[in-house]
Amino acid sequence: MLNGKGILFDVTLCIGCGACYQACKEENDLPNTNKEYLKDHLSENTLTIVEQYGDKYARKLCMHCNEPSCVSVCPVGSFKKNEFGAVIYDKNKCIGCRYCMQACPHKVPRYEWGKTQPRVRKCNLCSKRLKEGKLTACAEACPTEATLFGDMEKLIEVANSRLKNNPTKYYQHIYGLEEAGGGHVLVISPMPFEQLGYTAMLPDKPMPELTMRAMEKIPSVVAAGGIFLTTMYWLTKRKNQIAREEKKQLFKSENRNNGNKYHEEL
Amino acid sequence: MVALSVVLTFLFVILIDMLVLKFQGKTHPAFENSFVEDTVSIFDDAKIVIPKNMFLSKSHIWLKKLSKGLYQIGIDNFLCKSFTNMSFNKFPEPGNKLKFGDALFEYRVGNKTLKILSPVDGIVSSINKTESRDKIIDPYSQWQVIIQAERIDAQNNFLSGKKAAVWIKEEFKRLEDFVYAHSGNTELVGATMYDGGKPVESVAEKIIENYLEDFEKEFLKL
Amino acid sequence: MKSYDFLKPSFWKIISAIIIIGGLYSTYNRFAHGLGASTNLYDTGPWGLWIGFDFLGVGLAAAGFTIAATVHIFNIHKFEPIVRPAILTAFIGYSLVVCLLIVDLGRPENFWHPLIMWNVHSVMFEITWCIICYSTVLTLEFAPVVLEKYNLKKPIRILKKFSIGVVIAGVIFSTLHQSSFGSLYLIVPGRLHPLWYSSLLPVHFFISCIGAGLSMIIFESFLNARAFNTSIRMNILSGLAFAILIDLILEFILKLTEFIAAGKLIYLTIPSTEAYLFYLEVFIGTLLPVYILSNKKLREDRKWLFISSVLVISGFILDRMNVSITGVAASSGKNYFPSFDEISITLMLVVLAILAFRFVVKNFPVFTGEKSLQIIGRERSAKNSKQLIVSE
Numbered sequence: 001m002l003n004g005k006g007i008l009f010d011v012t013l014c015i016g017c018g019a020c021y022q023a024c025k026e027e028n029d030l031p032n033t034n035k036e037y038l039k040d041h042l043s044e045n046t047l048t049i050v051e052q053y054g055d056k057y058a059r060k061l062c063m064h065c066n067e068p069s070c071v072s073v074c075p076v077g078s079f080k081k082n083e084f085g086a087v088i089y090d091k092n093k094c095i096g097c098r099y100c101m102q103a104c105p106h107k108v109p110r111y112e113w114g115k116t117q118p119r120v121r122k123c124n125l126c127s128k129r130l131k132e133g134k135l136t137a138c139a140e141a142c143p144t145e146a147t148l149f150g151d152m153e154k155l156i157e158v159a160n161s162r163l164k165n166n167p168t169k170y171y172q173h174i175y176g177l178e179e180a181g182g183g184h185v186l187v188i189s190p191m192p193f194e195q196l197g198y199t200a201m202l203p204d205k206p207m208p209e210l211t212m213r214a215m216e217k218i219p220s221v222v223a224a225g226g227i228f229l230t231t232m233y234w235l236t237k238r239k240n241q242i243a244r245e246e247k248k249q250l251f252k253s254e255n256r257n258n259g260n261k262y263h264e265e266l
Numbered sequence: 267m268v269a270l271s272v273v274l275t276f277l278f279v280i281l282i283d284m285l286v287l288k289f290q291g292k293t294h295p296a297f298e299n300s301f302v303e304d305t306v307s308i309f310d311d312a313k314i315v316i317p318k319n320m321f322l323s324k325s326h327i328w329l330k331k332l333s334k335g336l337y338q339i340g341i342d343n344f345l346c347k348s349f350t351n352m353s354f355n356k357f358p359e360p361g362n363k364l365k366f367g368d369a370l371f372e373y374r375v376g377n378k379t380l381k382i383l384s385p386v387d388g389i390v391s392s393i394n395k396t397e398s399r400d401k402i403i404d405p406y407s408q409w410q411v412i413i414q415a416e417r418i419d420a421q422n423n424f425l426s427g428k429k430a431a432v433w434i435k436e437e438f439k440r441l442e443d444f445v446y447a448h449s450g451n452t453e454l455v456g457a458t459m460y461d462g463g464k465p466v467e468s469v470a471e472k473i474i475e476n477y478l479e480d481f482e483k484e485f486l487k488l
Numbered sequence: 489m490k491s492y493d494f495l496k497p498s499f500w501k502i503i504s505a506i507i508i509i510g511g512l513y514s515t516y517n518r519f520a521h522g523l524g525a526s527t528n529l530y531d532t533g534p535w536g537l538w539i540g541f542d543f544l545g546v547g548l549a550a551a552g553f554t555i556a557a558t559v560h561i562f563n564i565h566k567f568e569p570i571v572r573p574a575i576l577t578a579f580i581g582y583s584l585v586v587c588l589l590i591v592d593l594g595r596p597e598n599f600w601h602p603l604i605m606w607n608v609h610s611v612m613f614e615i616t617w618c619i620i621c622y623s624t625v626l627t628l629e630f631a632p633v634v635l636e637k638y639n640l641k642k643p644i645r646i647l648k649k650f651s652i653g654v655v656i657a658g659v660i661f662s663t664l665h666q667s668s669f670g671s672l673y674l675i676v677p678g679r680l681h682p683l684w685y686s687s688l689l690p691v692h693f694f695i696s697c698i699g700a701g702l703s704m705i706i707f708e709s710f711l712n713a714r715a716f717n718t719s720i721r722m723n724i725l726s727g728l729a730f731a732i733l734i735d736l737i738l739e740f741i742l743k744l745t746e747f748i749a750a751g752k753l754i755y756l757t758i759p760s761t762e763a764y765l766f767y768l769e770v771f772i773g774t775l776l777p778v779y780i781l782s783n784k785k786l787r788e789d790r791k792w793l794f795i796s797s798v799l800v801i802s803g804f805i806l807d808r809m810n811v812s813i814t815g816v817a818a819s820s821g822k823n824y825f826p827s828f829d830e831i832s833i834t835l836m837l838v839v840l841a842i843l844a845f846r847f848v849v850k851n852f853p854v855f856t857g858e859k860s861l862q863i864i865g866r867e868r869s870a871k872n873s874k875q876l877i878v879s880e
Contacts, residue, residue, distance in 0.1 A: 043531065069675055075613035076598075076605040095601050096594020098534035099612050102816075103675045110531050111594065113524025118594045199678065207675050211611055214671045214690050218614070222660055229561050229656045236563035244479060268537065268825060269765055269809030273772075273802045280798060286499045287714070295713035295720055296794030443566055443723050 004085025005130060006184035007139060008155040009059050010162070011196065012169060013146035016050055016057035023141035024048045027126060044112045044121040048138060051197055056189070058196040059147065061138075062087060062108045062123040063176055064184035067206035070100035070109060078120070085152065085184045086125030094120060105180045105207055106199055125184065152184060159188050181206030316342075316431050317406050321424035323385035325488050326437075327370065328406060329424065336391065338409040339370065341382065344437050346405040348474055348481075349375050358390045358411065367488055371410065378478050383488050385423050388415035423488070437485065444484055445473050504839045511836020514829035518591060526829035533820035535812060537830045538592040541837075543669055543808040545585040546619075547693075548801065550701025552578025552626060553662035560655045570724060572633055572854045573712070574705055576845065579626045582619065584841045591833055611671045618665035625658035633852050667694040673811060681815040683755050683766045688746055689811075695742065699735035700804035702728045706797040708845075710790075712855055715846065726788045732800060733781040740774050765806065765814050773803010 018037040024047055025032070034040035038052045048061040068087045071079040078093040079100060100120060101109045112118035126136040134140070139149030148155065156177065163170045175187040179202040187198065194200035287294055316322070321329040326345045330338040355372040358364060370384040391412040402408050425433050474481050518526040529536050555574040558564050590596045602616040629651075632644050647654075670693030673680050686692065706725050713720050747753050756763060777796040786792040817824060826834075848854060 072607075072609045073612060073675060074607055075610045075616055076601040077607035077610075093598075093601060093605050094595055095598040096596070097592075097612055098529075098594065099610075099672070101531065101534040102679070105676075105678060107532050111523075111534065113529070113531075114522055115524075116520070116522045118522065118524075202678065207677075208609065210674045210677065210687070211671060212609070213687070214667075214674055215609065215611065215614070218664060221663060225660045225663060226656060229557070229659055233561045233563075233652055233656070236561070240563060243483060267761070267823075268540070268813045269806050270768075271825075272537075272540070272809050273805050276802060276805060277798070283500075283714075289499075294710070294794075296710050296791050439723070 004083070004152055004184060005125070005149065006064065006085060006152045006155050006186065007061075007125075007136065008148040008150070008159055008186045008188070010146050010148070011056055011058060011187065011189035011191075013144045014050070014057040014059070015144055015146070016052060017143060018050055019141040019143060020048060020059065020138035020147055021046075021050050023137040024123075027129070027137035042108065042110055044110045044119075047110075047121060047123045053196050056191070056196065058187075058189070058198070059138075060108075060197070061185060062125075063106050063179075064123075064125055065105075065180055065206070066183055067181045067208050068183075069103040069105060069180070069207045072208035072211060073099045073103040075099070082127055084125060084127060084130050086127050086130070087122075088124045088127055089120055089122065091119045103207070105202055155186055159186055162188060178204045180204075181209075316427075316434070318427070320406065320430070321426050322430045322433065323423055323488065325370075325383040325385055325486050327382055327385065329386070330409070332412065335414055337386070337388075337413050337415050339411045339413055340409045341402070341405055342434065343405045344434055344441070344485075345382070346402050347438075348441065348485075349373070349471060352380070354410075355379055357393050360390050360392050362390045364388055364390060364413065375478060376475050378475070380478060380482060381486070383486060384413075385488055386413065386415045388413040390414075440484070441474075444477075444481065504843065507832070507835045507839045510832040511839075514832040515591070515836070517829050518833065519596075523594060526827065528824060528827040528830065530820075530822060530824075533816065533822055533824045535816075536824055537813070537826040537834055538588050540809050540812040541834050542585045542588055542592075543812055544805060545581045545588070546666065546669060547697040547700050547804060547808060548704040549578040549581025550662065550666060550697035551705045552581075552629075552701070553622075553659045554698050554701060555705070556629065556655050557659045560652060561659070566727060567724060569721065569855075570705055570709075570728075572630075573708060573849075574701075575626060575629045576633075576848055576854055577701075577704060577708060579623075579630055580841050580845050580848075582623050582626065583844070584837050585619070586623070587837050588834070611668050611674075615665045615668045615672070618661045618668065622658060622661040622665065625654055625661060628654050629658065633854060637852050663694065666697045667691065669693050670811075676816070679816050679819040680811065681755075681762045681818060682752055683762055684811045684815040686746055686750065688742070691742065692739070695735060695739045696804060696807060699732045699739065699800055702732050702735070703797040703800035703804075706732075706793060707801060710794050710797075712849060716849070716855075720790055722788060722790060722793075725790075725793055729781050729787045729793055729796065732796075733778060733787075736774050736778050736781070736800070740770075740778070743770075762810075762814060762818070765810050769803055769806040769810055772799055773807060777803070 016038060021037045021040070024030070025045075028047060030045045030047070033043060033045050038050060038057075040046050040049050042049055042060060048059060051058050051060060064081075064085060064087050066085075068079065068081065071077075071081060071087060074094075075097060076093045076095055078090050079087055080090075082088050096118060098111060098120075101107075101111060108122050110121045112121065126134075126138075129136060135149040136147075139147045142148075148158065150158075156174070159174045159177075163172055163174070169190055171189055171191055171193070173188075173193070175189070175193045175198055176183050176185050179199075181204070187193065189196055192200075284294055316328075317330075319330060322342055323329065326342050328340050328342050330340075332338055352373045352375045355374040356369075357371050364370065364384045364387065366384060366387050368384050369381040371382055373380040373382065391414045393411050394409055514526065523529060527536060551570075551574040555567055555571050559568050559571050590599055593599055602613055603620075607613050628647060632647055635641075635644050635647075667690035670689035670691070673685065673689055674687065677685055706728055709720055709725060747756075756766070777799045780786050780792050780796045780799075786796075813824060
């Protein structure tokens with residue numbers, strides 16, 4: 001069902017070494033932003049982070065949704081999904097309305113606030129590397145295979161079998177498979193996902209559907225509105241016209257009939 | 267918090283403006299005391315005294331009972347006030363039969379005519395030739411026609427007493443609306459009619475004259 | 489001598505000058521140093537005061553299409569004298585919105601991209617196009633006023649031929665984008681507080697903009713009267729007030745049924761900043777004006793009419809600001825308050841809008857009825873007669 005490449009992140013395997021964080025910075029030529037990588041936040045210079053929750057570590061990055069909000073909301077189509085399933089951004093189209101940042105259910109896109117010609121920044125699933133047939137930088141760097149890169153079908157298979165084989169070890173849910181219509185980044189963990197800072201309570205349906213329901217009605221509003229207004233205009237105008245003509249008619253005929261008589265009397 | 271700040275700024279500016287006005291010794295137009303003048307009527311002396319025993323019809327004429335079946339007819343102060351330079355055009359012939367809704371008499375306004383409709387069925391008994399008809403000073407004492415009416419449906423078509431006064435007041439208000447509504451067309455009227463909140467009477471009249479058909483439709487229907 | 493009148497200092501002129509100077513400095517700051525240096529916007533709260541004011545500008549300009557439709561399509565000519573002020577308001581409101589958008593866009597030099605780069609799934613794209621089309625409509629609708637001044641009759645005649653089509657198109661464009669401002673938030677159910685989030689947001693936005701737009705016309709009539717000593721046409725304004733009353737009641741009923749149907753009443757009982765502001769919004773913007781306006785006597789009293797229009801506008805400001813700022817504050821995890829530059833640019837644009845309105849009203853026949861009042865007065869007193877010259 002799901003084609004393309006993706007990432008499976010297994011919280012149970014992550015040791016919080018930050019190799020993925022560092023690899024991402026190197027791959028994307030980003031400056032260092034925090035001495036303690038575990039306390040860093042997503043920003044225009046940090047496209048993935050490792051967060052610490054007790055003795056567990058959770059990675060955050062763009063979820064590369066199947067039906068991404070950002071692709072749907074961008075007025076100029078700066079975002080699109082490429083052949084790998086990654087959501088990529090074209091800075092040349094962007095007008096900087098930042099609707100993508102407002103709309104993203106995972107609150108991922110970041111902005112270059114400090115620049116006069118800012119870009120939206122987020123993970124692009126190392127699309128350049130993928131084209132060369134390589135893994136993503138983070139998956140390549142991961143020493144424990146907590147971040148696994150591969151075909152989506154395979155990843156789902158792996159995730160399902162891990163959940164099945166270790167029902168006590170894993171919380172029985174694959175985060176990212178259904179959330180907001182699902183995407184190309186999956187997470188499995190030993191505990192409920194909201195405890196690891198993932199956005200919980202997301203609907204299973206793709207978010208753009210919410211907008212589509214309203215947008216669908218536009219053609220009918222235009223058609224119905226046009227017909228209604230034209231009819232109303234025509235009706236009210238006609239009504240006035242008829243009334244005026246009737247008056248005229250009445251006036252004329254009576255003038256002809258009685259006019260002379262009255263004048264004599266005067 | 268931002269929402270609240272924006273609203274408070276908006277209200278604050280209004281408040282400051284009030285204070286500025288006060289400092290300048292002016293009042294904000296919303297708090298002037300001219301409300302009563304504005305809404306009662308635009309016409310100066312539209313204070314209405316409708317004599318007793320008079321019935322007003324929706325076509326703006328009055329009826330006064332002389333004896334059984336015999337009625338004096340004249341125009342009411344609303345019509346009188348709407349036009350100052352009108353003249354009578356046609357009168358019915360004594361002995362003529364009139365039906366409800368027929369033209370009782372006609373006005374000439376400018377170069378157009380205006381029909382005043384009869385609110386009763388009846389026979390014209392006599393017309394008033396003695397008084398100079400074109401100059402009406404007291405509309406309720408200057409009668410125009412005496413009619414022998416077969417039947418007067420006083421409850422449905424006529425108003426009297428307080429009801430009549432209220433109705434006339436409302437008619438004046440409607441006339442004001444009418445004048446306002448038609449004043450938008452600048453091509454026709456050119457300059458306008460406001461003078462300290464009151465339309466200048468003669469301009470109002472000009473507007474009515476220009477939209478005589480509409481006026482007839484609005485105000486002279488039975 | 490007379491043309492230098494505007495140089496005479498007065499309280500508001502000085503304030504305006506200060507605001508404009510501050511705003512110009514902030515504008516320089518914004519374009520020279522970027523959004524980060526000039527605003528308090530941040531990654532999880534990317535929209536702030538400017539977007540909020542875009543909502544306000546467009547909403548308060550709504551009378552442009554409602555009045556045009558009432559007069560030209562439904563042929564209710566009573567309201568004809570306020571068509572021009574309404575269209576001018578809309579025109580200036582939209583200009584304000586466009587200026588703010590350009591300031592707010594991260595890449596303002598790319599503002600024309602939606603013209604050639606289409607994404608028909610985007611609400612923002614639809615809004616952009618509707619605003620472009622509607623601005624064109626407004627220009628066409630207002631053109632006769634300018635042409636009239638220079639006595640160009642032929643173009644007016646040509647425009648008149650298309651006028652009904654233009655009005656109808658304007659009503660449709662307005663309906664679409666007024667409601668689409670609500671649709672913008674449909675995609676963020678997790679972000680916008682449930683007190684405001686609703687699948688009916690577009691409908692709410694549409695209904696509330698009508699009442700607010702009409703209130704704006706009332707408010708403006710008073711401003712105009714205050715500035716130029718002209719009269720207030722109570723008959724027309726009371727008529728508007730009645731329309732506002734119906735609109736507010738409709739809005740309230742819709743909100744109430746929606747709250748009951750969606751089981752959102754519970755949120756009203758949880759004390760929070762959001763709930764308080766929501767109460768304030770409903771109380772100021774809906775309940776209080778409904779109470780005032782439902783009384784016919786108060787509706788015809790200029791004082792109460794003015795007060796209720798201020799209330800409706802305030803409620804509307806609260807509503808839009810709540811949707812765009814208060815409602816998303818909790819989910820963005822930071823408390824946003826606009827920076828000096830954000831505030832001063834906004835103030836400057838508002839002041840410029842007011843000045844533009846004043847300028848046009850002063851120089852073009854907008855408030856047709858009242859414009860020539862002074863002339864008439866002068867003529868009358870000069871001739872001291874009741875005869876009035878009805879000039880061309």
